[in-house]
Amino acid sequence: MQSVETLNQQTPVDGWDRQDPEEAFTLPSRYFFDETLFKAERDNIFMRAWHVAGHKSEFAEPGQYVVCDLFDQSIVVAKNMQGQIHAFHNVCQHRGNRLLEQRRGTTGGVVRCAYHSWCYEMDGSLRSAPRCERMKNFEPQQFNIPKVRIEELGGFIYFNLDPRAPSLAELFPGADEEMHRVFPDMGKMRLIEEQDVIVPANWKVIMDNSIEGYHFKLSGPCHIDLAKLIDFKGYQLTKRDNWWTYIAPANLEAETAYGVGLKGERNPQECFFNIGLWPNNTFYTFPFSEFLGTFMMIPLDAERSLLRFGYYTANDQTAEVSKACMQWMNEDLGPEDIALNISVQKGLHSLGYDQGRYMIDAQRSNESEHLVHHFHRLVFQGIHGQSAS
Ligand code: FES
Ligand SMILES: [Fe+2]
Structure with missing residues (x-):
């Protein structure tokens, strides 16, 4: 007979998902605290999933933004001055400083890095970098912040860190x-x-x-x-x-x-x-x-x-x-x-x-x-x- 001490480690999971639901045993308890399984959920589930950023009314005004954190990632979803909603990583392209700390806010149309004042449009493109005119081969567009995918469903804006993820319409018909x-x-x-x-x-x-x-x-x-x-x-x-x-x-x-x-x-x-x-x-x-x-x-x-x-x-x-x-x-x-x-x-x-x-x-x-x-x-x-x- 299996000893109590080893129960948590030993339950076989092969074929767990093929059980008849009416007779099925629940997911073994380690699925709720094991670090390795959690990392697999992070990488295989959350980093590929759609996450609600907010309702489109939260991006009604140009410059309005919402910051969404997921594990060690931080995403800015914002309306730019042309009236489009964009999402981009919350990180300065100079030396990697996090740009926005507040959950919500409205800018005058620019995000300024608190470290050396690189300034970004509300779609993440670099507007200015102090002293860059003195630099050899400095191409501002090389330092636009990478974009994050967004889609809308039912008036809510979602973001997804996986560029290959199926669309909301495909996943949730x-x-x-x-x-x-x-x-x-x-x-x-x-x-x-x-x-x-x-x-x-x-x-x-x-x-x-x-x-x-x-x-x-x-x-x-x-x-x-x-x-x-x-x-x-x-x-x-x-x-x-x-x-x-x-x-x-x-x-x-x-x-x-x-x-x-x-x-x-x-x-x-x-x-x-x-x-x-x-x-x-x-x-x-x-x-x-x-x-x-x-x-x-x-x-x-x-x-x-x-x-x-x-x-x-x-x-x-x-x-x-x-x-x-x-x-x-x-x-x-x-x-x-x-x-x-x-x-x-x-x-x-x-x-x-x-x-x-x-x-x-x-x-x-x-x-x-x-x-x-x-x-x-x-x-x-x-x-x-x-x-x-
Ligand atoms: S790290 Fe942002 S301007 Fe230097
Ligand atoms: Fe309840």
């Missing part, structure tokens, strides 16, 4: 339509608020928690409150190749939500909705709130993640119930899930645990964990490639 069905005003949104929280848990622990409904009625009090706002019978979790959704109608009988009384007619389209685009981009809304939430699980290292909560609306004013919902997400539901994620991360190190079972039923019901399994298969195949059948 139908996702744009699905988002517009739930958020018809997606193109007109603006950012209301952004909150960053660093959580001592692997990024997948956080993702797993966010893509199953099994824990809704079975964990903490905020989850039970949320379950009361949802028509749980209509809750459906659907997987596609590289994206997934879950959606449920709102419980139109509800009288209060997030501590606020619900007044007036209920919109029959009210729903609980969540869409995930591989690997870590999530958009959602809660019943009776009219904001679009973004939820990005940005890995920092194998056991720490930056959770970035964004709130967007197309309305001029934020309704009271939406404000209450954002606060409830930041102060109640979010922390309740984060506490579970931290606790799971600790448990995964136990010598007494390696693999559990996905609770997947034949009907792929509202409490089935089939999206977690699907997501883990994408991770596994991202790291190792597809197992030969």
Whole structure:
């Protein structure tokens, strides 16, 4: 019999992705803390994936920029003075100084390096370098900052560090339509608020928690409150190749939500909705709130993640119930899930645990964990490639 001491190191993974989902054992626990596996995720998954930089309204004015960090990389996404959005590496081409430290800002049309004042246009091209006229064979265009690929989907701008990555349209066919069905005003949104929280848990622990409904009625009090706002019978979790959704109608009988009384007619389209685009981009809304939430699980290292909560609306004013919902997400539901994620991360190190079972039923019901399994298969195949059948 296998000894407990060696369990974590020995579970064979060959063919893990060929298990029948209904009988499948979960990803071995080392996938959630092993440094080598994490480096493989970094190189094979994140460095080749599309990441949300922001909504296009965050680049409405010439000179407006957003800085996006991914591991040791830093990218500037900005609108130039000609009105086009570009992305470029956040690094001076003289001696490598990082250019912009702030997450967001607006320049007068130029990024100036704080070291020797090389100046760049908002598309990364070099405008001026002090004393360069005295230099032999100095060609400014040789020192334009390398560009980063960007694309737009549903009004949001994404960047990708891999020039060979398939496009958003190839990777996520139908996702744009699905988002517009739930958020018809997606193109007109603006950012209301952004909150960053660093959580001592692997990024997948956080993702797993966010893509199953099994824990809704079975964990903490905020989850039970949320379950009361949802028509749980209509809750459906659907997987596609590289994206997934879950959606449920709102419980139109509800009288209060997030501590606020619900007044007036209920919109029959009210729903609980969540869409995930591989690997870590999530958009959602809660019943009776009219904001679009973004939820990005940005890995920092194998056991720490930056959770970035964004709130967007197309309305001029934020309704009271939406404000209450954002606060409830930041102060109640979010922390309740984060506490579970931290606790799971600790448990995964136990010598007494390696693999559990996905609770997947034949009907792929509202409490089935089939999206977690699907997501883990994408991770596994991202790291190792597809197992030969
Ligand atoms: S490092 Fe930027 S100008 Fe010298
Ligand atoms: Fe949760």
